[in-house]
Amino acid sequence: MAFQQGLSGLNAASKNIEVIGNNVANASTVGFKQSRTEFADVYANSLGGGSASKIGIGTKIAAITQQFTQGNISNTNNPLDVAINGNGFFRMSDNGTITYTRNGQFQLDKEGFIQNATGQRLTGYPMITSPSGERTVNQGALVELQIDASDIPPRTTTSITGPLNLDSRAEVKDPALFNIADPATYNHATPIEVFDSLGNSQSVQLYYLKSDVTASPASTTWTVMASANGTSLGQVGTMEFDGSGMNPTMTLSPLSIPLTSGGLSPMAVNLNLTGSTQFANSFSESELAQDGYAAGRLSSFSVGADGSILGRYSNGQSAVLGQVALANFRNLNGLQPLGDNQWAETSDSGPPIVGVANSGGLGVMQSYRLEESNVDLTAELVNMITAQRVYQANAQTIKTEDQIMQTLVNLR
Incomplete structure (x- = not known):
């Protein structure tokens, strides 16, 4: 009966409006990726096989998929605002629990760790000092990145x-x-x-x-x-x-x-x-x-295109303080959304492919930049109008079926 088809249409249209509303609500959320409702038709199974005159029994939501397209890049005044231009996610650690995000709004905590607004720490490759005093990045095990604010020792001119x-x-x-x-x-x-x-x-x-x-x-x-x-x-x-x-x-x-x-x-x-x-x-x-220089104090730092955190010192010298790692997945829609701009790895997403920016298909990093939400507000408002009309049409289907039923009841 048309009641079932109309009811399924109402439910699907209502969910679609919720998805659109969530996109609109997060139009200003840094690193947010919009979602899209995907529908599928529904047919009843038949013992006798297929039929050329078979009528469907409505619609259903097949999936709600996130669109991991690139958002616009905007300028900021914070060196720890970092945007990813291309593929990849920041790898965050919450007491060892690993999540992934595209939101590059970071700041330093009192211990010098780079963290986001919810206290999760950015991970990457640490800086090590060789016996000769040279500072290099150890691209081995990933650690929670910490900015070493200690003075750089002097170097004797030779x-x-x-x-x-x-x-x-x-x-x-x-x-x-x-x-x-x-x-x-x-x-x-x-x-x-x-x-x-x-x-x-x-x-x-x-x-x-x-x-x-x-x-x-x-x-x-x-x-x-x-x-x-x-x-x-x-x-x-x-x-x-x-x-x-x-x-x-x-x-x-x-x-x-x-x-x-x-x-x-x-x-x-x-x-x-x-x-x-x-x-x-x-x-x-x-x-x-x-080739010598005086002792120097850390005066500023920034993140390079490959994720290297470059510290600049008061004596005119510069040194790498660490390197941000990026992660990517074969099936992005297999990731589990956690809220707070975070995703988690699942069996559907596959294991993370971890590396440094600007290599292995990973995007580049841009300091003093943020990736905006990829929501097209104009398009979403048009989609909302369309979803509203679909809802009204399905309601009209139920109303029409009700009128037909009333006509049958009134037959004498």
Whole structure:
């Protein structure tokens, strides 16, 4: 009878409106994935087999599936707001219970763990420090990520490197007359800051004197002098150029810097000026660098595209503090929704495929970003109107059947 068909239609339309209402309610929920109602028709079984005139007995809800399409990415001012652009879920731990989410709104707790609004902790790969002091990520067992806010220790300068150009037009200077306080006794000078074992800054100055020129074969010798903290260290080497002005023969000794700051003294710093030239151009340095730095405090951090958490320190250095892990599943609709923007693994979803962002089919991470809900509010409101009309039509079916029944009752 039409009552049964109409009643099934009312129930299905009512559930559809509930699904649409839930989508609309979560249009502003970060990382929310909209749901869709999927219907199926219903036929009664027959002992005699199929029939060309068989009439169905209504409809039913076959499934309510979530649509894991990408939501829009919006900007924020929080470095721990992280969006996934592409496939994958954040892997969260609640005292060892693992759940998965697309909501990247994170903050630090008092112990430095990265957690969400409900206190679940983000998991990933930890940072380890090698015996040489280098910080690297251990992509082994997954742990709850914790930001190490301790100071980065100083690193003693062991070498000064950098090619430079010495002006071939410079006048010859007598090394015996060299005086760090008299610029007329040298041709060029280069200051550079180095660091001792305690991270104290030491001021080093390198001086270049054009000390000898021969015509045949063409050869020019430059004497390299040095000073540290205003005290002359004397001659530390020579650089001899041929007529090409390139690939000099260098004899450079390490700088022996006496310290009064409490660091390990004397401090030995090697000189490496490979690539230097002698052309008829003004004195210049392509890049003069040293490998030491002072102690530094963590000043800021951000998450890179591959999930690496990069810390920046007050001494200008940066170091990886850990790496966020992502997980993906073969059957996303097999995941169990838990609420609070969380899903759980099930036998239908299959085991998680865990890796780092931007590899193995996983999406990239974007710091200072959030993935918005993928609900299309306009489309949902149109769907709601359609569902309302379907509900009304099924109600009309019941009303019509009632009128037919009333007509039969009134027959005489």
